Amino acid sequence: MGSGEKLRMGHGSGGRLTAELIDGFFGAGFEPGELDDAATVSLGQERFAFTTDSFVVDPLFFPGGDIGRLAVFGTVNDLAAQGAEPAYLSLAVVGSEGFELDLLRRIMGSVSEAAVEAGVRVVTGDTKVMEHSALRGVVLNTAGVGRLRDGAQISAGRVQAGDIVIVTGPLGDHEAAVLCHRYDFGLDGVKSDCASVAGAAAAVIGAVGQELRWMRDPTRGGLATVLNELASQIGASVEIVQSAVPVSPAVRDTADILGLDPLYLACEGRLVLVVSAQSADEAVAALQERGGCPQAIAVGRVNETGSARPRVELLTEFGGRRILRYLTADQQPRIC
Amino acid sequence: MCLGVPGEVIEIQVDGRGRAAVGEVEMAVNLHLTPEAKIGDFVMVHAGTALEVMNTAAAEASIKLLGELSEREARAETLFADIETSAAQLDATTIMEVCGTHTTAIARSDIRARLPRNIDLISGPGCPVCVTPPGEIDMAIDLALSGRATIATFGDMLHVPGSRGSLESARVDGADVVVVYGPEQALELARGREGEVVFLGVGFETTAPLIAGAVKDADRSRLTNFSALVMHRLVPPALTALLSDPDSAIDGLLCPGHVSTVIGVAPYEPIARDFGVASVIAGFEPLDVLEATTMLVAKMARGEGGVGNQYARAVKYEGSRKAQELINEVFEVVDGSWRGVGIIPDSALALRGEWGRFDARRRFELEMHEVPEPPGCRCGEILGGRAKPLECPLWGHSCLPQTPVGPCMVSSEGSCRAAYIYG
Numbered sequence A: 001m002g003s004g005e006k007l008r009m010g011h012g013s014g015g016r017l018t019a020e021l022i023d024g025f026f027g028a029g030f031e032p033g034e035l036d037d038a039a040t041v042s043l044g045q046e047r048f049a050f051t052t053d054s055f056v057v058d059p060l061f062f063p064g065g066d067i068g069r070l071a072v073f074g075t076v077n078d079l080a081a082q083g084a085e086p087a088y089l090s091l092a093v094v095g096s097e098g099f100e101l102d103l104l105r106r107i108m109g110s111v112s113e114a115a116v117e118a119g120v121r122v123v124t125g126d127t128k129v130m131e132h133s134a135l136r137g138v139v140l141n142t143a144g145v146g147r148l149r150d151g152a153q154i155s156a157g158r159v160q161a162g163d164i165v166i167v168t169g170p171l172g173d174h175e176a177a178v179l180c181h182r183y184d185f186g187l188d189g190v191k192s193d194c195a196s197v198a199g200a201a202a203a204v205i206g207a208v209g210q211e212l213r214w215m216r217d218p219t220r221g222g223l224a225t226v227l228n229e230l231a232s233q234i235g236a237s238v239e240i241v242q243s244a245v246p247v248s249p250a251v252r253d254t255a256d257i258l259g260l261d262p263l264y265l266a267c268e269g270r271l272v273l274v275v276s277a278q279s280a281d282e283a284v285a286a287l288q289e290r291g292g293c294p295q296a297i298a299v300g301r302v303n304e305t306g307s308a309r310p311r312v313e314l315l316t317e318f319g320g321r322r323i324l325r326y327l328t329a330d331q332q333p334r335i336c
Numbered sequence B: 001m002c003l004g005v006p007g008e009v010i011e012i013q014v015d016g017r018g019r020a021a022v023g024e025v026e027m028a029v030n031l032h033l034t035p036e037a038k039i040g041d042f043v044m045v046h047a048g049t050a051l052e053v054m055n056t057a058a059a060e061a062s063i064k065l066l067g068e069l070s071e072r073e074a075r076a077e078t079l080f081a082d083i084e085t086s087a088a089q090l091d092a093t094t095i096m097e098v099c100g101t102h103t104t105a106i107a108r109s110d111i112r113a114r115l116p117r118n119i120d121l122i123s124g125p126g127c128p129v130c131v132t133p134p135g136e137i138d139m140a141i142d143l144a145l146s147g148r149a150t151i152a153t154f155g156d157m158l159h160v161p162g163s164r165g166s167l168e169s170a171r172v173d174g175a176d177v178v179v180v181y182g183p184e185q186a187l188e189l190a191r192g193r194e195g196e197v198v199f200l201g202v203g204f205e206t207t208a209p210l211i212a213g214a215v216k217d218a219d220r221s222r223l224t225n226f227s228a229l230v231m232h233r234l235v236p237p238a239l240t241a242l243l244s245d246p247d248s249a250i251d252g253l254l255c256p257g258h259v260s261t262v263i264g265v266a267p268y269e270p271i272a273r274d275f276g277v278a279s280v281i282a283g284f285e286p287l288d289v290l291e292a293t294t295m296l297v298a299k300m301a302r303g304e305g306g307v308g309n310q311y312a313r314a315v316k317y318e319g320s321r322k323a324q325e326l327i328n329e330v331f332e333v334v335d336g337s338w339r340g341v342g343i344i345p346d347s348a349l350a351l352r353g354e355w356g357r358f359d360a361r362r363r364f365e366l367e368m369h370e371v372p373e374p375p376g377c378r379c380g381e382i383l384g385g386r387a388k389p390l391e392c393p394l395w396g397h398s399c400l401p402q403t404p405v406g407p408c409m410v411s412s413e414g415s416c417r418a419a420y421i422y423g
């Protein structure tokens, strides 16, 4: 008999539980590398990034996007964050018996639109149907591949003390939009930021090359979580300046209503980058001018690597410090 | 302890509902506690219900002030300087922030680190879910696992441990547990299905009128599959219990703003008088907390007692009559067991007999089994400022964040947990 342990929602949240879970999986034939969101593989002389992701979202349609757009951009962005030029995707659809075909058509329409926007082609796919009792709604999976851009060397191991942390725009829009929709809050301001970040990544790589050390798209668990992952990978101490972190007023309001912290809310069209101190200004300028990210901004710094006490700290408004911990579970609306 | 956001009323419907704009977000609000609200008024919204009509001028001023970072910073500097001045006239002084939301605001902006050395801020009982004893959580878990009902709960409750796991782990084992934002959603859930829906009535005085409202709503719309498992706790009796201890080291209290929106200022007055603790009711923005601390320290420097109200934009002297009436109509006051502290007389609410058909305890014949807490939890003393977490023999051994014993370890901002995580 097994250990009796069971899957929990938190295992899929991208936080610490996910990390613990997958750590226990690897056996012969697994070669997970640095555990970034995409793997780097070689075929002959060419180097590629390769990734896969599954998409479960409630609601399926939300302001600014739907599960179809999410499925395309999610994988495109994982490739882009690895320094690759996204090229081909696969798409698998698992739907429940009885799911409205019109809705499925709408979702597929979004997939095709998003693919055109991101400049990728969906070249293979699969469809399965499960009984209504086993699944409600629809689940998508995409896998993607893209050639690594010349000059890109994205790796946590290259991050050094003194490097600057940059974000490409306001944080938390995607999750705030989904939550607003789920709890029936009307919103003029909040829309999912769901979009391709490949252009932004290309602009930075073009401008600063290897001075770009590391980047990730802050999806589940948001900025705080990806930085914690980086910190624990390389024993970094990272410092973020609260007043510099861009959060739109509508996202802040949504977070206040539900008792959530915007620093932990998911984005679907942003990047978090670590760039050497001397190239940080250039990287921000490239993002703003050529990367389509007018609100790109430096928000913090890597103070130390190889530390026995990896941590992410927030410099608060009144000059205090707060530790931003790993998210251990999905954020839920609270009363206190 | 109780989140609340100011919203501007933008729509009022005939059925006592409406919509409010919270900054840029519009949301449905239940206006049954604020029938006097007009379009353009600001209301304090808690879990989808307007608790009180706010003092509009003050609300607007605070919203403006909160908008400008440079103004906020300047204001904070002034307040820190004022605190220094008052503190210079005081000996070592211990202030308890009663409310977990204050603790969070204080931690988020790290106000503690910038206070003078002789001013010690200690965290109070935290939040209403953290003080729920394991036996009561077990009751909810057993009901969920029995498959007899869907449990609707605020997200806070999901991770609070009973003696054998939490509601979250019950969900893993197949229990139907749904997280809701407010009572409206719990009622909707009941309307949308055949089976029983049990709403967990947790929270302090702030949340109690919402649960009372939901019960009355269910009655009015003849919902037969809705009931509430009421575990509400009351703040003033707990303060009295903490301060009654002859060794209590607490000199001043920062009192919870949104609880006070409901109960008003008066219930704190006998406490402040009898125990000689200066008190100030505080709002929840970091600046509110800082301003309230400034008021409190100044009060103490002047040797003055009584209860101040920093949060006048949302707290009237008499509180919300309507909410108080609703609580009294639906609930009666009973003794309550607090995790890590024990029984506190007259500190909990239970549904009155007339509303028995909505009482999940009766409907499902639930019995609360006191779970003996491991001996040695010193939360009571820690909350009273008389012990530090490391002095507890269980701390870091049998009491850990994953397997907490007392509320100081359950609460994400509790003293024992903070001591464990931040070292």
Ligand code: SF4
Binding pocket: B340, B376, B377, B378, B379, B382, B389, B392, B393, B394, B395, B396, B399, B400, B404, B405, B406, B407, B408, B409, B410, B416
């Ligand atoms: S360490 Fe645990 S058992 Fe000890 S006082 Fe704190 S909460 Fe109670």
